[in-house]
Amino acid sequence: MKIDLNADLGEGFGPWKMGEDEALMDIISSANVACGFHAGDPLIMDRTTRLALAKGIDLGGHVGFPDLLGFGRRPMHVDTYELQTYVTYQLGALAGMARVAGHRLTHMSFHGALGNRVAADNELADALLATVKAFDPDLIVSSSTSRAMQNAAERHGLRIATTFLADRAYDKDGLLVPRALPDSVIKEPSRVRDRVRQFLDAGTVTCYTGEVIEVPACSILLHGDNANALELARSIRREIEQGGGTIVPVSQLVA
Template identity: 40%
Template sequence: MFVDLNSDLGESFGSWKMGNDEQILPVVTSANIACGFHAGDPLGILKTLKQAVKLGVTIGAHVAYPDLVGFGRRNMDLSRDELIADVLYQISALDGLAKVAGSKVKYVKPHGALYNTIAKDSVQAEAVIEAIKMYNPELVLVALAGSNVVTQARDAGLKVVSEAFADRAYHSDGSLVSRRLEGAVLHDTDYVAKRVVSMLQKGGVESIDGIFTPIQADTICLHGDTDGALEMSAAIKAELLKNNIQVRPFCE
């Protein structure tokens, strides 16, 4: 058994710092790097890209709604053409910087509200899928495990990697508990590390409602911006290796 570990990176903006890119990159195998729409400035993004290339970490475009103030966590009712153009713009920008850094974008993972919206909204999902296909149909889409967009994207000809979250609580339908609700983010390092192993071995997690929820995941997201993120990420990787679960990128 093997699994990919990913994290959302490149999200600092000017003098405002977000995350722990330099410490998280040696732990993960794939980096979802901000493209400037929800977070990230060109210099910071390029710095993160260069470090990812140096460490052999796979690069993905972390595309989002144009929402710097809300960190991409607010829903936006964009037209199909607007959303296609926004996603194309972001992939193109990151891929250009990645080329300078000595690599290229190999996958796309939507961020925040866009990620959660396309999990169930087939109209916005179609726009994101179309943008990816227009830029490069070989790019992989990372999407919420068990969500409708996984099937929709595969039916459209894209390769899709299903994602689960190490430190997020789930509803019994497989959706993520909103960050606005208490208990949405888990902070117990030992519990989270064992939960990730259990999720992979048993094919699911216990939901916030106490119900076993099936989740088949190929990649696990480790958030680098929560309290104790570095310790948690290291503990998860160690627990995986202890249980003979190999950690390697889904895009090789």
């Protein structure tokens, strides 16, 4: 099995550091980099882009609501056209950093509350993926399981990489359960490892309410802002490799 291992990175702001980005880049194969709205700033974006290039890691834009105080995890009431401009603005900022550094964007994903909303809303998914296509039709869309995103990607001729979120609980429809629920974020390495093994062996995940559903993913994601993200990343990589799997960037997996 070949599979991508990716993490959300570049999520500090100014002098405030978030996560162990450099150490994580020795473990993962793709990075989703904050573009300045929910986290990140020009200097952090530039440093993260250059580090990804040096490590040979795929670079993706992690697009969210303009909510630094809430880390992009609070719902915001923003009309669709305005959200489309947010997508263009953020992708353009990171693509510019990448171009100057000699790197390029291979993929994009939606962060936090915006990601949850897009995954559950057919019309919004269609509108925002139309914007992604207009920006760069070669970008891969990285998404958790979502029929809305899958359908929109197919309509717009975009490639989609479904991602298994190793440290987040799922509902029976394959969507992520709200973070407000207890145990919605799974932090214990042993539990994360068990979930990864179930996914690798059977292509399934056990939902928050006990149902077992299929997850047709080619990528495994963990959140770089988790306090034990580095430990989780090492545990996941060991589980993949001990099972005979090979970790490769997402751009090598999606035709």
